Amino acid sequence: MCRVVVAPCSPFSVSPELMRDSAALARRHGVRLHTHVAETLDEERFCLEKFGRRPLELMEDLGWTGDDVWYAHGIHLNDAEIDRVAEVRTGIAHCPSSNMRLGAGACRVEDLLRAGARVGLGVDGAASNEDANIATEAHQALLLARVRATSPTALDARAAWRLATQGGAECLGRDDCGTLEVGKCADIACFRVDDLAHAGIKDLVAALALAPPARAQTVIVNGRAVVRDGRLLTADEDEIAREIAATSARLAG
Amino acid sequence: MSFLLKAGLVYTGTREIENGWVHVRHGVIIEVGSGPAPEAGEIVDEPNCxxxxxxxxxxxxxxxxxxxxxxxxxxxxxxxRALYPVWARIDADSVRVAARAAMARLLLCGCTLSTDHHYVFPHGRPGLFEALVESARELGLRFHPCRGSMSLGDSRGGLPPDSVDDRAPSRSAAGFDVPRGGRAVLAVLRLA
Structure with missing residues (x-):
């Protein structure tokens, strides 16, 4: 239920030595590696000015490619870099809401998928999203890919849902998660489709990504129900809301 | 004891099964089908899902x-640049409260497996990584916590202020030799 990852923050907040040492450390212990790459053009300019390298070139130099690595964002990748990311089997966690909130750019999801890259979805921190709903990210990913490509075929609903499930599991190195098949972990989400937002939509799987994010009625993790009737069983949601309000006020100073 | 989930439609990721079911034992899927369901110790039926x-x-x-x-x-x-000084004030308590909120929201929206990339470790504030791991365990989320770090403070040409620079990076990860499962968690809890 818990696996640790080594993850220095980003090329503009971590020294090359630390990036290199972290990769060595992770590989010595057989754990995965994660960092931010190619999120903004400011980052690209920083890397070119300070290191004389584009962000992905820098990652290559530092030993930060391979199938044990996944990057957050991967927005500003050129054609050759997209092919390279796919070739080395490095994952990309696409975070459409955060990227749009910060005006960071639009990840070339359909190009990455066409090249054979592993792509999952992330909510990113709530300070650049204000939510944590992966179904929303699937919806946003579908719409953003179509805006970017000016094409309604850039990303279909089932492909978007795959990003939200199996694609993310591949980024995290979990071939035992992400699909409902015999032998896989019993991690299951049940979404209500009889409410006003979804009732009458014929293709219910497409509805999951096309229509507003559906209410999760029952959620099972590792064969155990943690959400029933849309309510959290393992903690008191109202108490959590009160605590986060108080903590946010305290940090605001 | 086995567990049976029935739903109006089961979408496995490749197959769409009307009035389908998923049969689970010891946290693992042992059967997926439709029609007459096997007997199980606990049954959850979601015909509208x-x-x-x-x-x-x-x-x-x-x-x-x-x-x-x-x-x-x-x-x-x-x-x-605006948020680094605010984040420099976090401690184990604020990380625990925030993680519980984030995890609750993730679970309530159907997320079952999540990573977290934590890279702000203000000097002299222990227990941040433990707070994340313990929160996931309490709420029942499958969890891949990332031990982050920052070492390029503004005095060395980086973006973050030196106050959040963490020159002893990923040290918490150095001590464990089992990359998965409970023993790894214990090792990280000891060393983070």
Missing amino acids: VATPGLVNAHDHMYQWATRGYVADGTLFEWL
């Missing part, structure tokens, strides 16, 4: 749940 694989969150910074709404119209670098 689509059952899909649990959603996976591949990037997050859960501590940020306590700093939502800042710099509503800024670029990444503008947003970071």
